[in-house]
Amino acid sequence: GAVVSQHPSWVICKSGTSVKIECRSLDFQATTMFWYRQFPKQSLMLMATSNEGSKATYEQGVEKDKFLINHASLTLSTLTVTSAHPEDSSFYICSARGSQSTGEAFFGQGTRLTVV
Amino acid sequence: DAKTTQPTSMDCAEGRAANLPCNHSTISGNEYVYWYRQIHSQGPQYIIHGLKNNETNEMASLIITEDRKSSTLILPHATLRDTAVYYCIVSRTGGFKTIFGAGTRLFVKA
Numbered sequence: 001g002a003v004v005s006q007h008p009s010w011v012i013c014k015s016g017t018s019v020k021i022e023c024r025s026l027d028f029q030a031t032t033m034f035w036y037r038q039f040p041k042q043s044l045m046l047m048a049t050s051n052e053g054s055k056a057t058y059e060q061g062v063e064k065d066k067f068l069i070n071h072a073s074l075t076l077s078t079l080t081v082t083s084a085h086p087e088d089s090s091f092y093i094c095s096a097r098g099s100q101s102t103g104e105a106f107f108g109q110g111t112r113l114t115v116v
Numbered sequence: 117d118a119k120t121t122q123p124t125s126m127d128c129a130e131g132r133a134a135n136l137p138c139n140h141s142t143i144s145g146n147e148y149v150y151w152y153r154q155i156h157s158q159g160p161q162y163i164i165h166g167l168k169n170n171e172t173n174e175m176a177s178l179i180i181t182e183d184r185k186s187s188t189l190i191l192p193h194a195t196l197r198d199t200a201v202y203y204c205i206v207s208r209t210g211g212f213k214t215i216f217g218a219g220t221r222l223f224v225k226a
Binding site: 004006036043045101104105108110112 | 159
């Protein structure tokens with residue numbers, strides 16, 4: 001199956017700093033990538049959708065200036081959490097879909113962000 | 117995209133078949149049924165998807181009713197490692213989003 005690699009797996013940062021999370025499709029070209037966040041005991045919540053070379057489309061209530069998404073190539077998307085605060089602590093997950101797919105998406109292993 | 121309804125949780129004995137139901141009574145003709153699962157503290161894993169016909173792969177079988185208003189994911193011989201939250205999602209293909217509901221928490225017991 002298609003492989004999506006997400007890095008880092010976990011990160012601890014201080015309040016006010018920025019954190020970058022990378023998402024790479026290893027064996028296919030990801031025309032569309034998605035970013036989710038997940039709080040404990042809850043389901044995944046879609047944050048934004050990005051297509052290669054285009055600006056990301058953010059879901060309602062997600063601050064685009066706080067969660068910067070870049071999808072500069074067909075194999076790499078990044079999420080930068082800017083000026084992180086403790087309430088941004090969460091499990092962040094990316095997924096990718098290729099142009100050849102019939103809608104199925106493949107997910108990274110997730111990044112656990114803790115802001116102290 | 118059509119909404120889905122799944123039981124909150126289910127138990128299954130190790131080695132037995134796990135049958136996970138999903139209702140999607142408002143599904144449209146061009147919408148597929150997708151199944152994913154999420155093992156604790158990991159990213160979701162794609163399992164299988166289908167449009168009308170039953171599908172089978174190395175992980176599971178997907179049975180879709182003739183009217184397409186419901187489906188069942190079958191894990192033929194459940195193992196302890198199949199304990200996870202299983203998500204049934206109905207969506208069109210192409211650039212459409214994958215939106216997760218609450219899913220079914222499957223507990224496989226020894």
